[in-house]
Amino acid sequence: MVSPEERTASFEREALPHLDMLYRVARRLTGDLTRAEDLVQDTMLKAFRAWDRFESGTNARGWLLTILRNTFINDYRRARRTPVTVDLELAEPHRIHQTVAESDPEGEFFRRVVDERVVAAIDGLPEEFREVLVLSDVEGLPYAEIAAMLEVPLGTVKSRLFRARRQLQAELYEHAVEAGIVRPKEPIP
Amino acid sequence: MKPDLDCREALDLLQDFLRQELTPEVEATVTRHLAGCRHCFRHGEFERNFFEALERAVGRDRCPDTVRERILAGLRGGPPSA
Numbered sequence: 005m006v007s008p009e010e011r012t013a014s015f016e017r018e019a020l021p022h023l024d025m026l027y028r029v030a031r032r033l034t035g036d037l038t039r040a041e042d043l044v045q046d047t048m049l050k051a052f053r054a055w056d057r058f059e060s061g062t063n064a065r066g067w068l069l070t071i072l073r074n075t076f077i078n079d080y081r082r083a084r085r086t087p088v089t090v091d092l093e094l095a096e097p098h099r100i101h102q103t104v105a106e107s108d109p110e111g112e113f114f115r116r117v118v119d120e121r122v123v124a125a126i127d128g129l130p131e132e133f134r135e136v137l138v139l140s141d142v143e144g145l146p147y148a149e150i151a152a153m154l155e156v157p158l159g160t161v162k163s164r165l166f167r168a169r170r171q172l173q174a175e176l177y178e179h180a181v182e183a184g185i186v187r188p189k190e191p192i193p
Numbered sequence: 194m195k196p197d198l199d200c201r202e203a204l205d206l207l208q209d210f211l212r213q214e215l216t217p218e219v220e221a222t223v224t225r226h227l228a229g230c231r232h233c234f235r236h237g238e239f240e241r242n243f244f245e246a247l248e249r250a251v252g253r254d255r256c257p258d259t260v261r262e263r264i265l266a267g268l269r270g271g272p273p274s275a
Contacts, residue, residue, distance in 0.1 A: 012268050023264070027256035041260045048264045098204055101239050109232075111239030114246040122250035140212065141244060142252045147214055162209075169208065173243055 018064045032138045033076050047072040100173040107187045113180040125175040133168035198226045203233045207240050
């Protein structure tokens with residue numbers, strides 16, 4: 005039998021280091037500071053109650069994220085917002101780069117778009133796209149791990165990522181043009 | 194050794210290349226293409242700058258100390274009831 009002190013200590017050692025990551029994912033899933041704080045706290049305390057079922061030394065990050073995601077779906081997700089009519093079916097995959105190929109081929113404008121705009125663009129993505137984007141491109145989880153966690157095929161993860169990135173690039177480019185950071189290809193009439 | 198990539202193939206692999214999702218063999222073909230193609234190299238920088246903007250904007254948030262303390266208090270509040 006593990007003593008309560010040992011149990012707490014092992015949880016603090018293996019689970020707590022993932023707290024910032026869980027908070028960031030909660031923040032993007034809920035889109036709200038207070039709800040993110042509550043979600044991450046609920047997740048950690050649920051995980052602690054179930055800690056005996058976690059096999060020490062295995063993938064704590066994936067296990068915690070799964071609890072976070074289930075808690076979000078069951079208790080936090082608001083009635084689905086009206087689907088945003090973002091154009092996720094753009095035909096040309098490299099359109100934005102082609103647009104700036106002459107004026108800013110290395111995408112320096114991405115470095116000058118203010119963080120608030122980037123955050124708003126991410127938060128404006130439909131949930132299923134936002135989720136994979138945050139897990140992959142912000143938290144660095146391998147595609148295969150995301151597919152396993154979401155219980156979707158690897159190809160689905162890749163296609164959501166591809167579309168989410170394309171959408172974000174298009175929005176950030178538009179912001180950059182509005183802010184005068186990058187010269188539009190066609191003069192604005 | 195895998196055959197050389199054309200630009201279209203290289204571009205389609207760029208994001209996965211930067212996310213380190215390619216097999217070593219395929220990764221080597223992209224590296225080789227980028228070394229010899231200025232256009233695709235620049236496109237790679239474009240994608241890298243994009244990923245860095247995401248990381249910079251939302252990748253550095255930390256869980257507030259107040260929440261951390263509430264969680265720690267919950268853990269130490271005695272043995273779990275469930």
